[in-house]
Amino acid sequence: MANILIFDSGMGGLSVYREVHRALPGHQYFYLFDNACFPYGELGEVRLVERVIELLTSFVPYYNIDIVVVACNTASTYVLPALRDRLHIPVVGVVPAIKPAAEYCRSQGLSHIGLLATPGTVSRRYTADLVQRFAADMQVSMLGTTELVKMAEDKLAGQRVDITRLSRILAPWRDKGGPDVLVLGCTHFPLLAGELSQCLPRVELMDSGEAIARRVADLLLQSSVAEGPAGKVYCTELTAKARSQGRAFAQEGFEDITRFVG
Template sequence: MANILIFDSGMGGLSVYREVRRSLPTHQYFYLFDNACFPYGELGETRLVERVLELLTNFVPKHDIDIVVIACNTASTHVLPALRERLHIPVVGVVPAIKPAAEYCRLHGFTHIGLLATPGTVSRSYTAELVQSFAADMQVSMLGTTELVKMAEDKLAGLPVDMTRLARVLAPWRSDDGPSALVLGCTHFPLLAQELSQCLPGVQLVDSGQAIARRVASLLLQAPAAEAGDEQGVFGHVYCTELTAKAQAQSGAFLGEGFAGLKTFVI
């Protein structure tokens, strides 16, 4: 049994956790979300790197973590090199699923891909490099927003999704010449998959969850097994960095995924 850490600024990592656990159901999972600094898309790069390094270099040894999944596109684009220098275990990041979206479009004779992500991910040179490498022959339109991040968080806290607001955000793509495939370039966005499909009917949604699960599985074949946890029958432990009323409301979503009660991790 390995100890697998899923890390995000909020609840978006649940979309990644579901895919990883579907592939690797017998391991023990830890989920840490940094709600005290949510959302990461609004943090400066220097502060973001400092914050993630501070949290994970303390959390990982305390809980004997074997592999870390940075289930946040914003953090992945900024923090991975520094984090891999500091941790001596595998660290897996997420990148926008441009490649599988391009493959889907070519297979079906489509030419237009949409990338829905945070403003930071949309503006990163790495994203442009992905498009150039895998979709240079496609029309790739990009939309950067943090509104959907907050909408996904509210949904998991039990609040209804404002479909009028969502339609307003997606307005540039709600036409006959809109994208045929939509890359969900933030791990929060698959949590709104049903609502996105209602606003963009017929558009294929593509995310990185399955690719991340395959990468984690391949790395664990080379990683040492962890000791079993002390709490028998509990395979998931969830931590936030600030115990707010909203975090407590969101904890119900974790209970539904098999996690134990919400705890606080403060450094």
Template structure:
């Protein structure tokens, strides 16, 4: 496709903005269509069968309409469940989101790491395989949180979110056996890096002042750059697409503009 064709970034909501940020940093000239399936939100509480059916069908419609040169599934839940189905259904390159277990294990000194994701992500055998391959000498704790997804959406819509709001979810890891030694947390949902300042402060308040956080955004950005090459001279910019029109979309508009998504439309 032409160099000016956009990349399509897909998530159930606004979590994929945490991936868009590093992609913009490496490829500011690439136009972006950011697609949020707010009609299906949240994914983390849905069954594997629901996600495996919904995501490829929806991405097929999005690709047909917007003709991207590359698709990024900026959603851990959708990637761990539906990535193979999407790649089989589409004729464009597809980049998925992988929980950042490898960099967390490389950085951990205590050899105890936490995986904080949605319920659907943390129960996947894919997480088992990543842990076995890259963190075999670590104790890998897991906690699934739907609440953090809601809080990230609320924060982007302009609502106040504090360390006290996120602390119970972080404590879902630290309170497990061995959790007192945890020194790295994998943010295995793209919504969660949007709450990293609040999570870091909650770590301090829970007695973990040196807690480190790892997410897949930088790695995805590097992969996109490899696939697209240098594209510094394009128009950049972009817009957001939602699968349902509602008041939350209007509340998100200022935050979306901060990510270069200057308008919204409905699929």
């Protein structure tokens, strides 16, 4: 049984956890979210790299973690090389699903890919390189926002999603014709899949969850079918909101939320 860590600034990594757990249910899962610095999309690059390394170089040895999934697109585009230099276990990052989106478009005779992500992911050279490498023959439009990150967090805390507000954010695509395929380039965004489909009907949604699950299974060189023990969830600031978010984790089979002091 492996100790698998899912890491994010907030609860968006739950969308990745669900896919990994579905593929590998018989392992021990740890979830660490850095709510003290949430959202990562609003941090500068230097501070973000320092923060992630500070947390994970403390957490990983303390809990004897076997593999880390950085379930945050923003963090993945900045921190993976430095983190892999510091940790001696596999580290899996999340990248926008541009390649499978382009493959799907070609198979269906479509041509317009939308990327919905945080401003940091949208502006990164890494993202531009993905588009150039896998979708150079496609129309690719991008929309960067951190508002949806907060909306997803609020939804998991039990609040209603404001569809009118969401529609305003998506207005560039609603007013001028939306994409054929929408890549959800932030792990929080699949948590709003139903609401996104309501605002952009007939648009195919695509994220990286299944690909990440396959990658974790390949690195562990195993799969399992038996249900594992309850997961353990940690935050970096035990606020009233974090306690309410803990109820969403409890629905996924996690134990009571605990503060991690690195």
